[in-house]
Structures are given as C-alpha cells and as structure tokens.
Amino acid sequence: MAKVIFSCWRGEVIDNRSKEPSEIPEIEAKDFPFTLGDSEPRAFVGWDGFVICQPDVNIVELMRAYFEEVQSKASCGQCFPCRVGTRVLAEMLGRIVDGRGKPEDIAKIERLARHIKASSKCQVGQTSPVPLLLALEHYRDEFEKQIAEPKRIERVKLTSHLTAPCSDACPAHxxxxxxxxxxxxxxxxxxxxxxxxxxxxxxxxxxxxxxxxxxxxxxxxxxxxxxxxxxxxxxxxxxxxHERMPRYRRGPRRSGRVAIIGAGPAGLSCGFRLAVRGYDVTIYEALPVAGGMAAVGIPPYRLPRDILNR
Known part of the structure; x- marks a missing residue:
C-alpha cells in the first residue's frame, strides 16, 4: 500500500494534491515499480509517466534529473533526436532549475519533447519524453512559477533502475x-x-x-x-x-514454526521461501494432492504431473 499525491502511470491519473495528508487514501502499489529498495521512493519517473508520493518533491527538478539519467545511461546515441534532443532538454530544464529560465522556454521544451517522441528510432527515445509532456500537462503552473519567480532549487540524485516492458507486464516481475x-x-x-x-x-x-x-x-x-x-x-x-537438483542454500535455523494453510502454488512458494530462510514449515492441505488448482484444475496433458510434483 502507498499514499500517492499525484500519479499519471499506465494512463490512469490519480490527483490528491488538493487533499490534506490525512485525507489521502492508501492505494495498491502493485502496478508501480516500487521495488527499488526497502522503503517507498519519494517519487518515481519512468517511460510511462510519473508518481509523486511526498509533497516536497519539486516536479521541475525531478524532470531535469530524469533527463540527465536518460542522456547519460539510457540513450544509445544511434539517432540524432534522442542523442542530442534529450541532452538539450536536460540543459534547458537545468537552466530553469537554476533560476535562469525564460518564459518562452516552456513552449520550446514541449515542442522539442514532442519531436523526440515522434522521430526517435527506438522506444528509449520515443518514451523518454512521455513523463515530461505529462508534467507540463498537469504541473505547468510549477514550471511557469519557477520562471516568473526564479529561485535556485537544490538538485537531487535519482536512483535509477533498469527494467523492461516484458518484466513490467509479468505479474511476478x-x-x-x-x-x-x-x-x-x-x-x-x-x-x-x-x-x-x-x-x-x-x-x-x-x-x-x-x-x-x-x-x-x-x-x-x-x-x-x-x-x-x-x-x-x-x-x-x-x-x-540432466537430473539436477535446484541450487539453493538453507539459512541458519531459526526458532519458531510456521503453519501455512493451502498447498497451492502460493502456499508452496511461501513454504519454500521460509524453509530456505531457516524456518520449520508445515503446510496443511484439504485435498489429497498438493498443487491446488494447478493439480486439480489443469489437465495433465497441459501440465504433466511429474513436472508439477517435482
């Protein structure tokens, strides 16, 4: 669960900016890439949009830092729009962050972002402008305010995490x-x-x-x-x-025992993870066979029982 102040991710917009912190509901974060560490990030920006979880996040600096990451790590340099365009965007956003922006910069940034999106050869270039265009759509006043009332914004360092659309679509990631x-x-x-x-x-x-x-x-x-x-x-x-056994090491034995109700895929997976960590695990199952619906709902010609039982 996570409290989200604003999100435009996967085409869905969540806007809680007008609410008090105590009024913001917790939502399922399963569709957000919140697996970067043990704690939730203050904000996330990626190919599909951005998510803001803390009120002190500066959207202008977030976009600048993002394009600096795109330019330095993601762009392969094979096509001109992505190679040069993302660098120019990072520089223009940097000037705004430093308090040196001009009123016409916003229109130039938006025009350049759309050009990069339309003319880049690969998905890196085609998707990298998406969060910036969404930021200009939903947070345009923040960009305009930073230009009209310039102040130097402290720069942040993003923690980058490389993923892929296939992994993002996978329920297990x-x-x-x-x-x-x-x-x-x-x-x-x-x-x-x-x-x-x-x-x-x-x-x-x-x-x-x-x-x-x-x-x-x-x-x-x-x-x-x-x-x-x-x-x-x-x-x-x-x-x-090749008749090999799975390679894993069991951790130091831990005190206490764990009971798991149900020997379906989830229960078996949970039991395995706990056993590897050193816990004594007992799994209870009402059916005469383990595997849950994988055992009784999927016919053997699709899922051979020797594979399931292994």
Missing amino acids: VDIPTYIEHIRNYRFAESLEVIRERGIIAGCLGRVCVRPCESNCRRTLIDEPIAIKPLKRHVADQEVF
Missing part, C-alpha cells in the same frame, strides 16, 4: 532480459536461478502461463515477440533432463 541473456550464453542453471527468484515453479509456468510478457515484448516492433514462455520451459526441462 521476473527479470526476463537477464534470464534470456543467460540462455544465450548457455548458462541454463543461472537462468533458472533468476526465474526462481520470483517464482519457484518454473517448469509449470513454462507450460501454463498466459505470457503477458510476450504481448509487451519490444521485438514485436520488428517482427514477432521472443518466445519467453518456451524459453522458461526449456531451462526448467534442462534441469530435469
């Missing part, structure tokens, strides 16, 4: 680019470890997942998506074929 890269280098065990960081039943997921990742794969801009789901199945089957 599996690090798909990393595990595919391991497969490319024939490091199947390492690939499986990456998958199991977010879901322990890789062999099952490689057979029955509805694969929203593939419909969000950037390869579709060229021809067709990468076979993400079959690749997951492949590395899981490699382990079975």
Whole structure:
C-alpha cells in the first residue's frame, strides 16, 4: 500500500494534491515499480509517466534529473533526436532549475519533447519524453512559477533502475532480459536461478502461463515477440533432463514454526521461501494432492504431473 499525491502511470491519473495528508487514501502499489529498495521512493519517473508520493518533491527538478539519467545511461546515441534532443532538454530544464529560465522556454521544451517522441528510432527515445509532456500537462503552473519567480532549487540524485516492458507486464516481475541473456550464453542453471527468484515453479509456468510478457515484448516492433514462455520451459526441462537438483542454500535455523494453510502454488512458494530462510514449515492441505488448482484444475496433458510434483 502507498499514499500517492499525484500519479499519471499506465494512463490512469490519480490527483490528491488538493487533499490534506490525512485525507489521502492508501492505494495498491502493485502496478508501480516500487521495488527499488526497502522503503517507498519519494517519487518515481519512468517511460510511462510519473508518481509523486511526498509533497516536497519539486516536479521541475525531478524532470531535469530524469533527463540527465536518460542522456547519460539510457540513450544509445544511434539517432540524432534522442542523442542530442534529450541532452538539450536536460540543459534547458537545468537552466530553469537554476533560476535562469525564460518564459518562452516552456513552449520550446514541449515542442522539442514532442519531436523526440515522434522521430526517435527506438522506444528509449520515443518514451523518454512521455513523463515530461505529462508534467507540463498537469504541473505547468510549477514550471511557469519557477520562471516568473526564479529561485535556485537544490538538485537531487535519482536512483535509477533498469527494467523492461516484458518484466513490467509479468505479474511476478521476473527479470526476463537477464534470464534470456543467460540462455544465450548457455548458462541454463543461472537462468533458472533468476526465474526462481520470483517464482519457484518454473517448469509449470513454462507450460501454463498466459505470457503477458510476450504481448509487451519490444521485438514485436520488428517482427514477432521472443518466445519467453518456451524459453522458461526449456531451462526448467534442462534441469530435469540432466537430473539436477535446484541450487539453493538453507539459512541458519531459526526458532519458531510456521503453519501455512493451502498447498497451492502460493502456499508452496511461501513454504519454500521460509524453509530456505531457516524456518520449520508445515503446510496443511484439504485435498489429497498438493498443487491446488494447478493439480486439480489443469489437465495433465497441459501440465504433466511429474513436472508439477517435482
């Protein structure tokens, strides 16, 4: 759960700016990339928009810092609009932050952002102006105020986190680019470890997942998506074929015992995570078999029982 002052993410706008802090409701943060650390960020900005969680966040400085990150880390430099345009945007926003902005700068920034979005070759350039355009739409008065009443704003340093549309679409947020890269280098065990960081039943997921990742794969801009789901199945089957056991270490034994109700995928995953951390776990299940709906709701021809029971 998170308290959001303003959000324009995934096409949905949440505006609580007129409310007192005590009046702002907590919302589910599952659709926000709030996995950057142990605590929620003060704000987040990315390819799809931005989210502000704290009232002291300066939107002008947030956009400047974002474009500095885009220019220094994300832009590959292959096309002129992204390579030069994002740098110019960062410089223009920097002048506004430093109190040296001019009234005509806002229109220039907006025009340049739209040009970068329309003419860049790849999704980095095409999506990087999106949060800035949304900021100008919803926070234009903040930009105008900073120009009309200039003051030097303290610069902030963003914590950057590289993700991908496929991973963002995955309900478990599996690090798909990393595990595919391991497969490319024939490091199947390492690939499986990456998958199991977010879901322990890789062999099952490689057979029955509805694969929203593939419909969000950037390869579709060229021809067709990468076979993400079959690749997951492949590395899981490699382990079975070579009769290898999963690689994990159990942590120091902890005091206390844990009871889990239900031996479905969620219960089994929870039990596994707790056991690895050193807890004694007992799972209670009403059905005669473990696996929940995966065992009794999916026919064996789609999910072989030896794969499920493994």
